[in-house]
Amino acid sequence: MWIELLGWLGQPDYWVAVLRIATPLIFGTLGVLLCERAGVLNLGIEGIMVIGAFTGWLAVHAGAGLWTGVLIAALCGAAFGALHALLTVLLGLSQHVSGLGVTLLGISLSSYAYRLSFPQVSTPPTIVPFAPMDGLGIPVLAQQTPLTLLALLAVPLLAYLLQRTPLGLALRMVGESPASAEGQGLSVLGLRCGAVIAGSALMGVAGSFLTLSAFNAFYFNMVNGRGWICVALVVFAGWRPGKALLGALLFAFCDTLQLRLQQGGHAAVPYQVYLMLPYLLSILALVVMARRAQYPQALMQPYRRGER
Amino acid sequence: ADAIKVAAIYTVPVEQQWVSRIHKALKAAEGRGEITYVFSESVGNADYERVMRQYAEQGVQLIVGEAFAVEAAARKVAKDYPQTAFLLGSSGKPQAPNFSVFDNYIQEPSYLTGMIAGGMTKSNVIGLVGGFPIPEVNRLMQAFMAGAREVNPQVKFKVSFIGSWFDPPKAKEAALAQIDQGADVLYAERFGVSDAAKERGKLAIGNVIDTQEQYPKTVVASALWFMEPTIARALYQIELGRFKAEDYGQYSMMKYLGSDLAPLGTFADKVPAELQEKVRIKRAAIFDGGFVVPVIDTEPKSTP
């Protein structure tokens, strides 16, 4: 079995699969990270990803280009993010509940809209998804679609934004100490809303990857818990984009391995054990990392001016 | 006669292969004016009984659906509403007076598609991706594997279950993993598998529905299920006022035209003639009772 395992790791195909499975997780995790760095927990991700998957696909199905589809997914994600921001940042309501509400709304609304738009289908309508970037010379990457490349580029970009630019500093500050940010003339509410909206746009893109790249049609339950994984990955990553990428890859690595172990005829172990693997590893990693992780100090704390 | 009031209750969206066949048959009956048809899709386990009761209370004459996971509750409802006819997918026995059962007994065409797969594979590795290892899935996979072995004793199988009825990206991922390990023909029990085959230029075998139109260069053959004979029989019985508890399972078999091998279509020229001939003979044997495809419900395993 170990020899077999080494054999898989030697195959580029294995790594192609890892990267493909990781892509939506990368987008989603960066989205959650951005929100949480600014102090807002966004449990709406699961629903926002569904919205992104649906609207992006619908746009392409209606004749728009693939990139337009991605853009529309981002915009619709942003719109739901704006709703979450309105409730949690501007009105200071519970971030847990608002997030779950947004998830519920996102999922049910896309299901409703899908069924009204396609009442009579027997097989789900398909689109032509993104093609792999064959032209690219790099081995594993050449078999990915441009969205994966975008995800990989987004990681250093977000890291740079957060660590090296005034905007990033301001975002981190509203997540650490909103009172100081305001004391320096920054708009806490504006920054937080912006972060939630932008983060949600990323979540929308994460969803659109599922319908426009990983697959070519929209299904109910398409996202299937991937959003929650992203929430866990952010903690795992200690709120750092680089480690978030690492976490997403690790998770995808386990998933890929699991798919292969199942088929290897190692049937002595129930397949559910393999499926549990990534979750168990995540918890284990959390235990190992917990002591070192630095929470954004103001995470989940609403900010109202002049209140104590 | 007045149109018969029919309601269907599905636990998944109507796109799902299995359910889509029932939906299609009922839609057709509605189109012919034989019935009025309403349905509820994606009805969860916890809600299933309630929806049944609501339809029964509304005076629906025939309720069609899937009792599999709600067996006990469904049977309770049927007892409470003896005037209503129930025709439900179930692995259990009928229950007098009004609870009839059906199931997709399409192991026969599955066997035939298995033969085609066994003949078409070059790598001698065939991949199978399923949802859960339940009898409805197992027996089709087992028949498929038996068929493949008949024409190609060397063939090896890779089997995986994705632990969900509905996660096409995941099914696709599982199929890709099988292709990475050498499979060149895939048994597409779930949505998503054919997409993997198409993307990698491999072959796929369809199940329940014919998707060759979407994958003209990928889907070689499919085992089709037709719900029409079952529905027609039930409606006929209701018309005559003598609907009773029966096992409708046989109406899904080939001899009742409840299932069949899909036309090879785009692959008519690509499947070797001698293989086609073998399949044709086997099909005839099934029709005249000369060959019986065994029903094996145990979970299929990968070849070690």
Place this chain on the structure above:
Amino acid sequence: MRLEAREQTSAGWALAAPLLAVALTLLACAGLLVWAGAPVGRAYALLFDGAFGSRLALTETLTRATPLILTGLAVAVAFRARLYNIGAEGQLYLGALAAVAVGGLHGGSGWDLPPAVLYPLMLLAGMAAGAALLLGPAWLKLRFGVDEVVTTLLLNFIALLLVSMLLDGVMKDPLAMGWPQSVAIRDELVFAQLLERSRVHSGLLWALGAALALWALERYTRFGLAMRAVGANARAARFAGLPVKRVMLATAALSGALAGLAGVGEVAGRAGYVTLDMSPGYGYSGIVIAMLAQLHPLGVVLAALFVAGTLVGADSMSRALGVPSYLADVIVAVSLLAMLVTGLAARYRLRWS
């Protein structure tokens, strides 16, 4: 425009807020009905009718509310001690599984005990299983500082996979034709039906009893005080000599037990056996309900009835009108968000400046 805290919460608004929320929801969802070509007025009449308008409707609402009350309480008590239990869903499943393990027919415990002994044993086992699943994350939080939001969330997936594994394995009902479902509860242990020809079962009484008991616990006992103290400021509680860790763990056990009890109720009162899709997200809805009730145990009962009624009513309405039934979930989601917003009116007033 800005919000200004009221000196006292306005009782008038506290009562008017839910009504306003409902009105807002109906207004917002009218557009969706029009899109589907359904008559809006009739739709809403049907919704109400489907939730409370008939014996069937009413009993179905109560049936649906039963597990929601319990998961709502589970979340409310945990959140009170600032233990963010997002894992009621998994705890519910484990509770259900444990109930079957003790009270299951052929292949269950196989213990030859009288029902009078098995019945409480079944309840206890379910609660213990739920409690155990939350004690893990609570312990990790206390010992290593691991964020429990994430661990409990992840444990939902693990619990469900575990259930799936057991339903494929040792707990599989040999008579279920290979379907992944557990053996059934023994007939003597099935919860009593409260009303003829309905699904309302004695689990509802357990749920209401639990709500009352929890209310009394929080208000009248010193453990309730300790729980709130630990939740509000653990450092200060420790300084004052409260056994913070023990209180945390006890709260976790209580919360998990309530969610586990919800699972027992679903098995013994409604389904009879465990399946993989036994719960349509009762655990997650519990969070929504607890927050709607502002963590008040008696409020949880009302919130659960509201959510259950909306779901049952909207579902039946969508069926009657041929509108996609996903509308029911949309209405619940919108009313949740509307309820959150209008709930502010009792505590804040709008100021224009």
Place this chain on the structure above:
Amino acid sequence: MTATGAPVLRLRGIGKRFGPVIANADISLELARGEVLALLGENGAGKSTLVSILFGHYRADSGSIEAFGQPLPPGDPAAALAAGIGMVHQHFTLADNLTVLENILIGTEPLWQPFSRRRAALARIHDTAARFGLAVDPAARVARLSVGEKQRVEILKALYRGARVLILDEPTAVLTPQESSALFATLKELVAEGLSIIFISHKLDEVLAVSDRVAVLRGGRLVAERAVAETSKAELATLMVGREVKLPQRALSVPGPLRLRLRGVRVDGHGAQPRLDGVDLEVHGGEIVAIAGVSGNGQAALAELLCGLCAASAGRVELDGRPLPADPAALLALGVGRIPEDRTGIGTIGDLPVWQNAILERWRSPRFSRWGLLRRGAARAFTQQLVAAGDVRLGSIEQPARGLSGGNLQKLVLGRALDGEPGLIIAQQPSWGLDIGAVAAVHERLLAARARGAALLLISEDLDEVFALADRIAVMSHGQLGPARPGAEWTLASLGLAMAGARHDAA
């Protein structure tokens, strides 16, 4: 330091209400260039509110503000910053997880600039720091700074943005005398450069030493303005409180039996350096022993140890000859009363009603609970009594504790700790941030406890307090404790020197 030219700030008729509370009423004030104005007033008089309005945190209900001749838009901190007003808050507004540089840089660059000019910023910070004697390490994480260093960062933050008017809300409440004098030196430099300063403090000596002019608030109104040269400590105290303040007198006391005894006590820290090392200490009944020292030298560890929050890794801690348990509940059972430094974070639970806070330390006692049930009646009656005896001013004992002002909260904590006549009392900074009326009340109660024979350990950085209360004084430095010598053997200078020595070692 004399004021010259047109006023840099002009406040006209400022009024502000919080619900029923009138925080500010019709306040008009002017601030001249190069002037230091002290704002005085009891707790809750409205000082913080006034400066918060000035800085734009709050929007006044009435009145207007002019800065450098231009009207200042209300409720907009950005505008205040732009107008050259800088503020150091009563409670620090720094992000612990970020570096000093980041805390200073925040908000100073255009938000959408795609890069940050850190090198130039560093140079400017060094410049400013050198000019005003505000040494800090820009790369350090704020969480690791001492209170004094944080204070300097706050001031640097304001200066970096080019503040011409600096507002300091109780800047010295948290500082040691050394840090305070360093701060005053800095303020002098600032004024010399032409900056104007508004400065809030409860310490009248300090006010008289540093400021040019004093404005006294009472109940939200401006009741008096005085030039420093023309007033006295006594007059100011009377103006603030509205009546004469009598400071409690320390009577002689005869030390009783030995109660608390520490021998070679060591408490480990996170790093290699122990937090406490070889500490010997004895406290007798009927005496007050004070531990003075610069914050960060181990007082916190000593307090934690004696409050039952941590255990000694070596040595012996004995109460009446028996080992002292490392568990708050057990300590309480032995009759140890504890007054924590941080009354909002550790002393009380803001979300709970006052009466529940009052009984929190005795939640298991049969007096307040029976068979697990709370005896609410008894608890409320007890609280009423506590409130009345301690002169705690509040609306109702049902209100959440967070609504109480700091002084009243402290009186509540004090009452709770002294209830049941504890034999040993650990008091940390008991009068921190309190006005002189409240300070007097707190000191009176501590002295009363001493008079009835309790042993008191006072851990304080406020040397006035130390001299006012202590029978014997020991200085803590570097985790080590010097000998406790009678108060009369110390002078302010010698004590300061001992503490400064500690600082030298540390540096």
